[in-house]
Amino acid sequence: MSDAVLDKQVKKQKTRKSKIDPEIGVSLSWKTLKTQKQLIFMSVPIALYLIIFNYVPIWGWLMAFQNYRPAVSFGQQEWVGLQQFKFLFSDDTFMLVLRNTIAMSFINLVLGTVTAIGLALLLNEIKLKFFKRAVQSISYLPHFLSMVIAAGIVSTSLSIDGGIVNVVLMKLHLIKDPIMWLSEGKYFWGIIGAANVWKEVGWGTIIYLAAITSIDPSLYEAASIDGAKRFQKMRYITLPGIKATFVILLIMNIGHILDAGFELQYLLGNGLTVDYSQTIDIFVVKYGLAMGNYSLATAAGIFKTIVSVILVFIANNVAKRLGEERLL
């Protein structure tokens, strides 16, 4: 192909593009459909997947308004209106588990984000490749442990019988006698928070590290020329550079604020700490699934979903007002 022909083609494409002005660009016209039919075809399976697995099951929400009994046909189910929700919100235990869930989730969110950003900043400053990689690998390996094993490690290290936490604290003369960490409700949230940091910090760091590497190095050079020190560079270049990532992740995490977790709390909790350890998910398993009360479990699930959606929208709006990156 000659240069002239190529040039012509490029021009042609350009003119065609310019025809789609911003307003028509978003609306679906047959023409755009036709020009993008490969894309459309490729997205059909994804759309099907979403419809089948994420939208069709919403049908099951009807269960929450029934006194659902398995093996009875849909038409014969007993409709009870909002009774399940009423039971949920009048139950003392539910209010307690709601508090626990929000508290632990909040702790996890704050601790998890702060430590992940902190570790990413520190790792970014390390020039020794080998050391940096070693730290990264070691810190994200616990992410791949199953929760059962993680809980075992946590409870073993908190044991009064030679658990490492008590041993270290005693050697440092911070405490006199070993403390039974898992027997007191007041320690429980902290333990869950710390355990989550230990398990997930390396994994969370990866995203922030990736965001940091995309910052233009010339900014750092310019700052150095202007006489910026290490901490100033961190503060004025690195942190603002990863702000967008941080905000998006925050919005996404806020949607999960009622998912404080199930396994860790279930495995580490015991009779003595039950007032602090039970989360919504455990409540649902105990009073919903285990007792065959699927309607109650569904009602709790709907409550969780609705709260999450509202929170995401609020967070998104706040971000918009503040002129930040948004998710939606």
Place this chain on the structure above:
Amino acid sequence: MHKTAKRSAAAAAAGVLALTLALTGCGSSNNTSNTGTKDAATGGNASPAAAGDDTAPVTFSVFMNGPGQQPTPDNKILKLIKDETGISFNMEFLVGDLQQKLGVMIAGGDYPDILSGDDKLINAKAYIPLEDLIEKYAPNLKKHYGAVWNQIKDESDGHIYVLPSYGVYQGKITEPTYQGPGFWLQKGVLEEMGYPTPKTLDEYFDIIAKYKEKHPDMIGFESLNFDWRVFPLQNPPEHLSGHPNDGAVIVDNNVAQIFADKDISKTYYKKLNEINAQGLMDKEAFVQNYDQYLAKIASGKVIGMFDQHWNFQDGEKSLISQGKLENTYIGFPLLYPGAEEWYRDRGAVGTNRGFGISINAKDPVRIIKFWDKMITEDWQKTLQWGVKGEDYEVNADGSFYRTPEQRANADQTSWQVANKISGMFGYMPKIQGTYSDGNAADAGTQPQEFFDSLKPYDQKILKAYNKKSWSEFFKEPKENNIYFPAYSIVLKDGSPAQLAQSKLNDLQIKYLPKAIMASPAEFDSVWQDYVDRIHKLDIKAYEDRMNEGIQQRIEKWSVK
């Protein structure tokens, strides 16, 4: 050129789409083709039962709801069965998650000929009723289940779907190893203290206190309060007061009531509170999980605990494999003053646990006749003891025993898979107790044989107590009450009774450790708080349902 590229892209996209559709549709299409082939196979294999040909070769497929080991293809017992009945088996043991497996089976209606018992399968109508078949073709089975005939019927519709594998006894119950509840002490401890036999809580904790004084790094009294394994903490009061294990209720004169708030409970937990103050209770008992509990027992450091033997047996097995026999345990039936012992019980019939015949079975009559043959004493001896002269010997007075070599064989897995069908036999109807000639049902329950198979250390301990088996530390079990055990009475899902039971359980899990770990001065106030909270629950709904269940069982289960 441009055009072709475009076209091929479109073709590719269409290809992707087609593939996705094929994948999404794959589940159902696969299923139909499977059932298709299966039906064909079934058709080809069906044997003409009506023709009365009972030894024509046939293969039945069998599903068992637990993991197990496949017998070798040349398995001795399977060969005997095939020679005599023409039947061979295609065994499938559970791999992975049971609920998932059952779900798939039920969804596809794809059942093997013989199915192990399961409530879920019963609800899905996967079994055929067996009572008419038994009446017609299986006199031996009818005789075997005679005394429990009404009990093994399904509660909802009165049909027999599953033939229970365990809990039907005849003759004498000889059970040398004791699996039930008790207050356990290490053999080494007993040896050092001069073989005492504690009868009360005071005597028992006295032994622990004295021993721990001399060996301060040992753990005094251990307990477990984890997940569904909370009974080591909840059940002692009912045993101490002379009741059998009915779960959360005690039953006197056929009337059930909870005992969690009664004095028999307070006495026990107050005692634990005392020993906790003395430092005899394991501090971590209530925060540990089951694995940690087993690990502690396997370390040999625990002097004693209350538990059911099967619940801590894995820890003990580890001790045995480490050769630390002196750290294994003997159970004692402690009692409150004036109470009559009822620790050992006669194991209730394991309703719905055994084998049933599926609705897809090709020849139910043949299967029922097969089981009928297997329940005869001759076959039971072959299945449980093995082949005479090869796997066991008979001495002059007619009692069975094994040579040391035969014992060593029987312990080996490789020998077992070639010479026994333990996996499948576990689900088959079986004789327990003794045969009509006085021999025990299997080698493990033959008293002399059991004693001879013990290690010298164990024999020494038993001799010191002048006993022949571990269960002799407990009284012979009384005849079960007809409704026994009350804990197997079904509470309807979502009913007030079930809610009350669940809340009571939660209260116990929370308050019992609190009461035990409180300082002795505070015990009474914590206890009062606990009892007050129990009384706020709808306990009456729970007790009413239990009593209703007991009355129903008395009425329905009695064989007149």
